[in-house]
Each structure stands twice: as structure tokens, then as C-alpha cells.
Amino acid sequence: MPRSISSYHCSSESLATGKMFQSNIISRYVMVVVVFSAVAVFHLIQENKNIAHLISTGSTSLDKILMNSTGIIESTLPLLSLRDTTSNTLNPNSTGSGMAFGFKGGEEETVYFNYTYSIDELRVKFPKVPEWLDTFLSSQPVATHHDTLNDPEAKFIVMICHKLKGTVHEACGGLSDRLMRLPYYAWLAHKTGRKLLLYWSTPAPIEDFFDVASDQFDWRIPSGFATEELERYANRSFNEYKAQRRIVWHHHIESPIHNRTKFIFANSNLAKIPNEPDFLNGLQKHDVMGAIFHRLFKPSAKLMEQLNIIYSQNPGLIPGHYAAMHVRAKWPSGGIKTNKRHADAYGGGLNMNNDDNKKLVESIADNAAYCAKKAMPETKYIYVCSDSDEIATYLIHQSPMWSINATSEKNQHVRIIARTNYTEEPMHLNNHGYPSDKYMGVFVDLWMMAFSSCLSQGLGGFGHFGSELSGNHLTCRVRHRNYGSRVLHECPRPGKEMQDLKKKLLEEEQHAAESAVKSR
Numbered sequence: 001m002p003r004s005i006s007s008y009h010c011s012s013e014s015l016a017t018g019k020m021f022q023s024n025i026i027s028r029y030v031m032v033v034v035v036f037s038a039v040a041v042f043h044l045i046q047e048n049k050n051i052a053h054l055i056s057t058g059s060t061s062l063d064k065i066l067m068n069s070t071g072i073i074e075s076t077l078p079l080l081s082l083r084d085t086t087s088n089t090l091n092p093n094s095t096g097s098g099m100a101f102g103f104k105g106g107e108e109e110t111v112y113f114n115y116t117y118s119i120d121e122l123r124v125k126f127p128k129v130p131e132w133l134d135t136f137l138s139s140q141p142v143a144t145h146h147d148t149l150n151d152p153e154a155k156f157i158v159m160i161c162h163k164l165k166g167t168v169h170e171a172c173g174g175l176s177d178r179l180m181r182l183p184y185y186a187w188l189a190h191k192t193g194r195k196l197l198l199y200w201s202t203p204a205p206i207e208d209f210f211d212v213a214s215d216q217f218d219w220r221i222p223s224g225f226a227t228e229e230l231e232r233y234a235n236r237s238f239n240e241y242k243a244q245r246r247i248v249w250h251h252h253i254e255s256p257i258h259n260r261t262k263f264i265f266a267n268s269n270l271a272k273i274p275n276e277p278d279f280l281n282g283l284q285k286h287d288v289m290g291a292i293f294h295r296l297f298k299p300s301a302k303l304m305e306q307l308n309i310i311y312s313q314n315p316g317l318i319p320g321h322y323a324a325m326h327v328r329a330k331w332p333s334g335g336i337k338t339n340k341r342h343a344d345a346y347g348g349g350l351n352m353n354n355d356d357n358k359k360l361v362e363s364i365a366d367n368a369a370y371c372a373k374k375a376m377p378e379t380k381y382i383y384v385c386s387d388s389d390e391i392a393t394y395l396i397h398q399s400p401m402w403s404i405n406a407t408s409e410k411n412q413h414v415r416i417i418a419r420t421n422y423t424e425e426p427m428h429l430n431n432h433g434y435p436s437d438k439y440m441g442v443f444v445d446l447w448m449m450a451f452s453s454c455l456s457q458g459l460g461g462f463g464h465f466g467s468e469l470s471g472n473h474l475t476c477r478v479r480h481r482n483y484g485s486r487v488l489h490e491c492p493r494p495g496k497e498m499q500d501l502k503k504k505l506l507e508e509e510q511h512a513a514e515s516a517v518k519s520r
Contacts, residue, residue, distance in 0.1 A: 116213060116298050125471040126291035130281040133288065136190035137295060140217045141197070148195060149225045157189045157249075158221070160265045161200045163234040164241040169202040169432040170267060175442055176465035177269045178429070182296075183288050185266060187279045188250055194264070197221050199230070203429055204436035209443045210297040219296055229263045245270045250279075289468040290450075299447060302437070306444045309420050314381060317417070322381040323372040324452035325480070326445075326463030327365060329388035333483070334459055336361060345430045350390045362399070364458070364480075364487055365391045369402050371480040371491035372456035373414055383452060384418045385445035385463065392422035419444045456480045456491070 117125060141148045148154050159181070161172035172178050178200075189196040198219045200206040212218050236244075247268045252258055280288055299307060311317050329336050330344035337357045340348030352358045365384075372382045382402075384392045394403075395416045401408045402416050419441050426445075427438045449455060449466025454476035457463040467473045478491040479498060486505070492498040 117294050119295075122291055122294055126288070126294075128283050128287040129291045130187070130283060130288060132187070132190050132281075133291065136186060137217055139190075139195075140219075141195050142215055142218055149222070155192070155194045155262055155264075156197050156226075157185055157192075157194050157253075157264045157266055158197045158199050158226075159185055160198075160233070160267050161202050162230065162265075162267075163201065164236055164238060166235050168238075170241065171430050172200075172202070172267055173269055174429055174462060175446060176461040179293070180285075180461065180465065181266075181269060181271075181273065182292055183280060183285050184273050185249075186292055188253065191250070191279075192253055203427075203432045203434065203439055207300065208436040209300055209303055209440070211300045213294065213296055213298045217296060226263055229265075233265050244268060247271055248273060286468045286473045289465075290471055290473075293450075293469055299443075303440060303443050303447065306420060306440055307447060310417065310444070310448070313420075314415070314417055317381050319451040320453055321379075322383060322452055323376040323379040323454045323456070324383040324385065324449045324466070325368040325372040325456035325458075326449065326460075326466065327368050327384070327386040327388070327391045327458050327481075328460035328462065329361065329364070329386055329391055331459040334481075336364075344387065345428045347425050347427070347431060349425055350388050352390060361388075361390060362394055365395050366399055366401050367487050367489060368456050368458060368480040369395060369399075369416060371478045371488070372454065373411065374491045375454040375456060375476055375478045379414060379453070382414055382416050383448045384416055384422075385449060385466070387426055387428070387462075389423055389425045392416075392418040396422070419448075454478070459483060 123129075159178070161170050161178060163169055186196055188194075196219060198206055199221050207220060212220065244265075245268050247266075248271050249264065249266060249268065253264060258264060328334065329350055330338055332344055337351040337354055338344075338348055339351050340346070343349065350357070350361055352361065369382055369384070373379065384395055386392060396418065397403050397405070399416075400406055402411055402414070406412070421441060424441075426441045427434060429439060429442065446462070446466050446469070449463065450469035452466075452470055452472075454472060455463065455467045455470065456478055457467060458479070458481040467477045474494060478493050479488050480491060482488055482502075488501070490497075490501055492501045
């Protein structure tokens with residue numbers, strides 16, 4: 001069930017279970033394990049603790065590991081579903097949620113951990129969904145949906161990021177910009193009887209990062225389909241491109257010219273879409289975003305490899321049982337100086353040679369971690385997401401409060417972790433022309449936020465998006481920074497706490513202004 005917090009404590013019945021088994025979590029390599037009997041498992045673990053640490057030396061032993069008749073060895077930890085990397089489909093021997101190692105008939109089989117929810121789990125985690133959602137999802141294209149695409153009567157809405165003028169890449173924004181309209185276009189497809197598809201060619205195909213979550217909804221466009229339509233779209237003018245980004249499609253899609261159009265291509269993240277309750281049956285976007293997203297997407301094999309490394313390197317890290325923080329350091333009006341103009345989209349790093357700027361960066365980073373811990377005091381890990389490599393590098397290696405060399409004792413039980421290449425500057429999706437691996441960190445960060453228990457959020461939409469996908473958006477999210485570069489040491493929760501703080505800050509500003517006038 002969604003977590004609730006009281007005095008910043010986020011409770012969960014499953015958290016106690018997670019703690020009970022933390023000593024049994026895999027501490028190193030978890031991707032492939034070959035066993036033929038429980039005895040073999042025991043000796044393998046004893047001989048090579050770098051491969052797996054499943055059995056503690058205390059009261060927890062093989063009685064905590066369950067083997068069923070199909071040959072699956074499982075722990076009882078929640079939230080992870082076993083999938084087969086060779087086919088990227090559910091292992092038929094998997095029993096659903098849980099960590100598992102899979103073997104067929106005593107032969108080695110490549111399996112990996114995945115972060116997915118069953119339909120029933122999604123209904124518990126995201127209980128507020130519009131009435132039309134299940135009907136819509138059941139009407140959408142299924143895997144190998146060539147018949148649907150060949151149907152002369154079928155019509156589609158395609159959320160797209162492609163080209164203009166033949167060779168110019170579209171500026172579609174970051175990941176949250178590209179996907180934030182997902183509930184809107186799902187509703188619009190349902191309302192108009194269309195199918196919903198997604199297509200990216202820039203900076204790389206979306207399939208490099210996400211795979212379809214199940215064979216019940218395939219959002220991909222197979223190779224060879226819509227070729228002429230995509231070619232025409234890629235050759236439209238710059239003025240057409242600018243106008244299309246602001247189209248509010250539900251005002252136009254049923255007009256005669258658009259109603260007979262088979263493919264409606266939508267890149268309109270700049271459009272002023274009406275308030276969510278108008279088309280979500282009174283609900284908000286954050287109520288339904290996670291339910292829709294997790295029904296559509298799971299990590300690609302490449303993304304999964306990166307996620308597995310993070311978990312294998314951090315013993316005791318369990319999806320749904322850690323805190324996360326997001327720092328948008330390069331926000332254009334955020335007060336932090338960068339080395340280049342437009343560094344938020346095109347890179348260049350933070351100006352750490354300026355002492356005042358360096359102190360500001362470090363204070364923002366330390367406070368973001370503080371707020372994450374304040375939201376979830378019992379956490380053993382804080383995952384750091386940022387558009388700046390300087391943030392993670394500072395927190396992990398230099399911070400007197402949080403680093404591995406920290407002098408403060410109060411945070412010694414908390415470890416700051418990040419994606420494997422955190423010392424490299426993250427690549428924004430608008431920065432085109434690089435291999436897809438260069439952008440993978442953005443998707444790693446999103447998935448780690450989506451499975452965090454609590455989030456410390458700063459500026460921009462990316463952290464907000466990750467929180468919406470977690471199911472804890474209104475129950476265990478705090479703000480560490482406000483627009484105008486104000487560092488929020490109070491770590492307010494959304495709603496009344498944030499409103500009260502804004503009122504207090506406004507009163508302080510007014511009082512300071514009045515005092516300045518009197519002192520003249």
C-alpha cells in the first residue's frame with residue numbers, strides 16, 4: 001500500500017520484512033547463478049561470497065530460502081519480478097514478485113532481476129485511476145500488432161520525437177518533458193478510438209531504454225510501418241514544427257482534416273493542456289501517471305544491466321526500501337554558475353573554481369541528502385540523481401557530512417550511492433549525436449527514483465516525474481530547494497507544510513523590506 005508519513009517517518013509493513021532479510025541480500029554478482037541442489041548453493045556461497053551472500057551466519061539460514069517443485073530458489077523479498085534476458089519475457093517458472101534465480105531442468109539459464117509490478121500490485125500501489133483506463137489499455141495494440149497497423153480503419157496517436165527539415169533533430173526536452181503528457185494522450189486515444197504508439201529517433205530509439213511491459217500493450221512501431229508518414233513528418237518546416245508543439249489536440253483531432261488522418265504525430269509538450277481533472281475524471285496527473293507508465297514500460301536489457309550493477313554493489317539495497325534525492329543544479333535561473341551557456345541542455349559542468357559558487361553547490365547537495373534522511377530516517381541508502389556529476393562526486397567523496405571519509409558520526413549508517421558512471425557529466429536528451437549509452441544514466445536515475453520509498457525533490461520536472469512513478473508522491477516526498485535558489489532547510493512536505501513555509505518566507509521578505517525603508 002502507499003506509504004504514509006508522520007513526523008517524516010515513512011512506514012511500511014514490508015519494511016520490517018525487508019530489514020529481516022537484509023543480511024540475506026546478494027552482496028555482489030547477482031546476474032547468473034548455477035545450482036543443482038540446496039547443498040550446492042550452500043557450498044557455492046561459502047566458497048565465493050563475492051558471487052552471492054544469501055545466508056547469514058546467524059539465525060537466518062537455508063530455512064529462509066524457499067525452493068519450490070519447479071526448481072526456483074526464491075527469497076521472500078517483495079517488488080522484484082524475474083525475467084529471462086534471452087527473450088526479455090517473464091520466466092515461466094517465476095511465481096511473480098520476489099527475488100529469484102531460475103533454472104530449467106538443471107541447465108543454466110540466463111535470468112536477471114527486473115523492476116515490474118503485476119496488474120494487482122499496480123492497483124494497490126496506484127488505487128486512483130480513471131474509469132476508462134482499463135478499457136483503454138485492453139483496446140490497444142498487442143505484441144506483434146502487424147494486423148492492427150495493416151487495418152485500413154485503424155487510427156493512431158504517436159507520441160514522437162523525430163526530425164524536421166529532413167535532417168534537423170527535434171528539441172523535445174528532457175525525459176519528463178517527453179512523457180509528462182502520457183495520461184493526456186492515453187485519454188485522447190481512448191476518447192477518439194485511436195491506438196497509442198511511441199516513436200523516437202532522437203537522440204536514440206526509445207526501445208534502447210524501455211521495453212514493452214507486457215504482451216498486452218505494444219506501443220512500438222515495427223520496422224517498415226508508417227514509413228511514408230514518418231518521412232513526411234521529418235520534412236516539415238521549422239514553422240510547422242513550432243506550431244505543432246503548441247497544439248491542444250483535443251480541440252482539433254476530430255476536425256475533418258485530422259479525423260481522416262491515420263497517424264497523428266504529437267510532440268506538443270509546450271501546449272497548454274487543460275487541468276488534469278477535466279479529462280481524468282476529477283483525478284490529478286500524479287494519481288494516474290505511475291499506473292499508466294508501469295503498464296507500458298519496463299527496463300530494456302541495457303538499462304537492466306546498469307540497474308543490476310547498482311544492486312550488486314550495494315548489499316542490502318532493496319527496491320522500495322531506500323531514499324532518493326534529485327538536484328537540478330543547472331536549472332537556468334537556479335543561481336548556480338555553470339562553465340558554459342545553456343549548460344543544462346548541452347553540458348559544460350558547474351563553475352567550481354568560484355568559491356562562492358562551490359559553497360552554494362555543496363550546501364545544496366548536503367541539504368538535499370539531509371532532507372532525504374529526514375523523510376526516511378531509517379534508510380541505509382540515499383540514491384543521488386543530478387544533472388551534474390559534481391553533486392554525486394562531492395557527496396560520495398568530499399562531503400564532511402555524507403562522504404565515505406565523513407567526519408560526522410550522525411550519518412555513518414547512511415551510504416550515498418549513484419549510477420556507476422556518476423563521475424561523468426550526464427547527457428541531456430536534447431544534446432544529440434551520441435551513442436545511446438551516453439544517455440543511459442538519465443533512465444537509470446528515473447528508475448531508481450521510481451522504486452525509492454521517499455524522495456527529496458528540488459527544481460525542475462525530472463524529480464517530480466520520478467516521484468509520481470513511485471506511488472509515494474503525496475506520502476513521502478519533501479522539497480529541499482525552491483525556485484529562486486532558496487535552500488529549504490525545513491524540508492517541507494507538499495501541501496500544507498509547503499504552503500505554510502511559503503507564507504512564512506513571504507512575511508519575512510515583507511518585514512525585511514519594511515525594515516530597510518525605515519532604516520533610510
